[in-house]
Structures are given as C-alpha cells and as structure tokens.
Amino acid sequence: MTVPGSKSITNRALILAALADGPSTIAGALRSRDTDLMIGALRALGTTITERDGGTTLDVVPGDLRGGEVACGLAGTVMRFVPPLASLADGDVFFDGDEQAKTRPMGTVLDALRSLGADVDGEGLPFTVHGAGGLRGGTVTIDASGSSQFVSGLLLSAARYDEGVTIHHDGKPVPSMPHIEMTVEMLRAAGVEVDTADANTWRVAPGTIRAIDVDVEPDLSNATPFLAAAAVTGGTVSVPMWPKSTTQAGDAIRGILERMGATVTWSEGTLTVRGPERLTGIDIDLRDVGELAPTVAALAALATTPSQLRGIAHLRGHETDRLAALVTEITRLGGSATETEDGLRIEPAGLHGGQWQSYADHRMATAGAIIGLVVDDVEVHDIGTTAKTLPGFESLWAAMLTGTRS
Numbered sequence: 165m166t167v168p169g170s171k172s173i174t175n176r177a178l179i180l181a182a183l184a185d186g187p188s189t190i191a192g193a194l195r196s197r198d199t200d201l202m203i204g205a206l207r208a209l210g211t212t213i214t215e216r217d218g219g220t221t222l223d224v225v226p227g228d229l230r231g232g233e234v235a236c237g238l239a240g241t242v243m244r245f246v247p248p249l250a251s252l253a254d255g256d257v258f259f260d261g262d263e264q265a266k267t268r269p270m271g272t273v274l275d276a277l278r279s280l281g282a283d284v285d286g287e288g289l290p291f292t293v294h295g296a297g298g299l300r301g302g303t304v305t306i307d308a309s310g311s312s313q314f315v316s317g318l319l320l321s322a323a324r325y326d327e328g329v330t331i332h333h334d335g336k337p338v339p340s341m342p343h344i345e346m347t348v349e350m351l352r353a354a355g356v357e358v359d360t361a362d363a364n365t366w367r368v369a370p371g372t373i374r375a376i377d378v379d380v381e382p383d384l385s386n387a388t389p390f391l392a393a394a395a396v397t398g399g400t401v402s403v404p405m406w407p408k409s410t411t412q413a414g415d416a417i418r419g420i421l422e423r424m425g426a427t428v429t430w431s432e433g434t435l436t437v438r439g440p441e442r443l444t445g446i447d448i449d450l451r452d453v454g455e456l457a458p459t460v461a462a463l464a465a466l467a468t469t470p471s472q473l474r475g476i477a478h479l480r481g482h483e484t485d486r487l488a489a490l491v492t493e494i495t496r497l498g499g500s501a502t503e504t505e506d507g508l509r510i511e512p513a514g515l516h517g518g519q520w521q522s523y524a525d526h527r528m529a530t531a532g533a534i535i536g537l538v539v540d541d542v543e544v545h546d547i548g549t550t551a552k553t554l555p556g557f558e559s560l561w562a563a564m565l566t567g568t569r570s
C-alpha cells in the first residue's frame with residue numbers, strides 16, 4: 165500500500181516556504197482537507213502557491229504578508245501554526261473553523277503571541293490577530309502539556325521576529341516530542357539557528373529562513389491502519405518508501421506491532437507486517453506518539469490479553485475527545501474499554517456488529533475500519549471524514565482487501 169505524503173511535513177514546509185527568502189518547491193505534498201486549508205490560508209495572506217503533478221508538487225513564492233481570512237476547519241496545524249505567521253502580516257487576520265474546532269485548546273498560543281508583542285482578540289476560535297507587519301518576539305513561558313503544536317507553531321515563525329523567540333515550557337510533560345523534533349529539523353534545514361540544549365527550552369535566533377526544496381515522506385501515521393489490518397487478520401501488508409530514519413511519530417508502529425506479536429521487517433525501504441495467530445495486548449506509554457492511539461486502541465480491542473495505553477490525556481483536546489470516543493464506540497460493540505486519568509484500559513471481550521461513530525475524526529473512522537475487518541457487520545459512520553488527512557481512504561482500503569497494489 166502506497167500512502168500519500170505526511171500532513172505534518174507538508175504543512176510545516178508550506179509555512180517555512182511562505183516565510184522564506186525566495187521560491188521553494190515541495191514535492192510529494194499531501195493533498196487533503198488539512199493541507200488544502202493550509203494552502204488556502206497562506207494564499208489568503210499573500211503567498212503564491214502553484215500546483216503541478218496533480219497537485220502533489222507545490223511551487224511556493226513568498227509575498228508581502230497581508231491581512232485576510234483564514235479557515236482552519238478542524239486542523240490543529242492550521243489553527244496553531246498560522247497565527248504566529250499572521251502576527252507578521254500587515255493587517256487584520258480573522259480565524260474561524262468548524263464548530264468542533266472551537267473547543268480545541270488555543271489560548272496558550274494566543275497568550276504567548278500577546279506576550280511576544282502581538283495584538284490578538286479572542287481566546288479560541290474565532291479570533292483575530294491584528295498584524296502590524298512585524299513582531300518584537302523575545303522570551304515566553306508556556307504550558308505546552310496540552311499540545312506540542314503550541315511550541316511548533318511559535319518556533320516555525322520565530323526567526324522572522326525582531327528578537328527571535330525563547331520558549332520555556334512549565335507544566336506536565338510535553339506530548340508528541342518527535343513532532344517538535346520534526347519542526348526543529350526542518351527549521352535547521354532552512355538555515356535557522358535553533359538551540360535545544362536545555363530541557364524544556366527552545367531558542368530560535370532571529371534571521372533568514374532560506375528557501376527550501378522538500379521531498380515529503382509518506383504519512384506514516386496514515387499507514388498504520390493498513391499495517392494494523394495485517395496484524396488483526398493474520399495477513400501481510402507492505403508499505404513502500406518507508407524512511408530509514410524519521411521524526412514522524414508513525415514510525416513507532418513497528419515496535420508496537422512487534423510487541424503485540426506481529427512480524428515486522430524493513431528491507432530496501434519497504435516495511436512489511438505479517439500478522440500473528442494471536443494478537444497480544446500491550447501496556448505502553450504513547451505520550452510521544454499519541455497520534456497512533458486510535459489505531460493502537462483498535463488493535464487492543466481485538467487482542468487476546470489486556471492493554472493499558474498511558475500518557476495520552478491530551479487526546480481529550482484532539483479532533484474530538486478521543487478517550488471518551490474510543491471508550492463509547494468500543495463499548496457499543498460489546499468491548500471492554502475504560503478511561504483512566506491519562507489513557508485507556510482495554511480488555512479482551514467478544515465484539516459484535518453495530519454502528520461505529522467517527523465524530524468528524526479521521527482516526528476514529530480508521531479505527532472502526534480496523535475492527536470491522538474482524539468483526540461482522542460493523543458499519544463505520546461518515547468514513548469520508550478520513551479526507552482530513554487521507555482522501556480516498558475507502559478505495560485504498562478496498563484495494564488492500566482485494567490484494568490490489570495501490
């Protein structure tokens with residue numbers, strides 16, 4: 165199964181390209197609701213983005229940033245990465261999004277921007293950033309335990325602030341650290357000086373963001389439902405172009421599936437998973453890779469021994485409250501799932517058919533699809549919501565089931 169480009173890399177590359185000192189090219193870009201919203205946002209603020217190769221190659225020419233309207237949909241990367249860029253615009257930037265987006269945590273980013281010198285109205289979507297054509301920047305202390313995107317968003321635009329930015333995190337541990345490492349790595353590739361020597365501190369020196377040519381890796385988190393399919397059915401699934409090393413959280417699926425009993429091999433860039441006869445449960449801290457929790461929860465619901473998923477309290481602020489949603493849907497199918505303070509406990513139980521609700525959450529939808537491979541008569545409601553990051557999921561899934569190469 166060939167999966168399209170990474171959402172996280174595509175949307176970071178777009179922000180960096182819009183702030184760069186010249187034209188950039190992004191090849192292998194993901195085209196999906198979240199990345200199209202990012203493209204729309206940057207165009208609205210004055211960036212020229214042209215498309216080639218069916219839209220997967222993007223030529224980005226930075227322009228003078230101006231005011232405009234930004235639709236965030238339900239995309240965390242748009243609502244957290246664009247406001248720091250908007251504070252550099254010459255004019256008001258109005259942000260809005262889906263109803264469900266209005267409850268996603270935003271205050272930390274907006275308060276941080278205020279303390280770095282920005283004029284911002286609002287605490288969450290909808291809000292307005294009154295861009296003044298530049299920003300002072302400086303030092304800010306935030307609690308990033310709710311989302312790594314609070315840190316990534318500030319870091320991505322920080323080199324363009326007069327004083328750069330120093331972020332101190334103060335609070336419970338920051339989730340999704342590999343995503344912050346991805347941000348730092350991409351900033352450094354664009355010539356930005358980033359200092360990460362001290363724990364919970366990130367320093368970006370003021371300076372130029374160099375134009376970049378990026379080859380986007382496949383989205384490894386989006387590959388996980390396909391690999392999980394092999395694990396739950398005792399079948400085999402291969403994903404080509406799997407990077408040897410990466411900052412993508414999805415790479416952690418290899419170790420997770422091995423621990424649950426699958427055989428995982430990587431050879432010449434292709435990752436192959438062979439499912440075991442009996443899938444075992446797992447006790448695991450997913451704080452670094454919370455994006456994988458819905459896939460792992462689906463696997464756990466089909467495992468023969470209990471599982472405990474830890475370190476993912478922040479999933480309550482994702483597309484939906486994913487802990488509550490997973491418990492409700494697994495329970496509806498006769499499974500045994502309970503919420504803990506920071507995660508889920510899932511025990512073996514005979515599952516039966518029924519409706520699986522998606523809550524406008526692409527990863528809830530794919531979790532239901534995994535369970536439906538093994539349990540008869542599971543109907544996933546609103547499978548089209550997978551278009552948030554993987555349009556055409558249904559046909560890829562069907563191709564996998566018929567053994568057709570995608």
Ligand SMILES: O=C(O)C1=C[C@@H](OP(=O)(O)O)[C@@H](O)[C@H](O)C1
Nearest residue numbers: 172311312313339340343454455
């Ligand atoms: O920076 C990014 O691209 C992302 C960071 C993570 O967010 P959280 O730290 O809020 O979990 C991840 O879950 C999300 O899908 C994408």
Ligand SMILES: C=C(OP(=O)(O)O)C(=O)O
Nearest residue numbers: 238239240241455482483
């Ligand atoms: C949490 C996710 O998305 P977002 O970028 O909207 O935060 C996700 O894709 O699992």
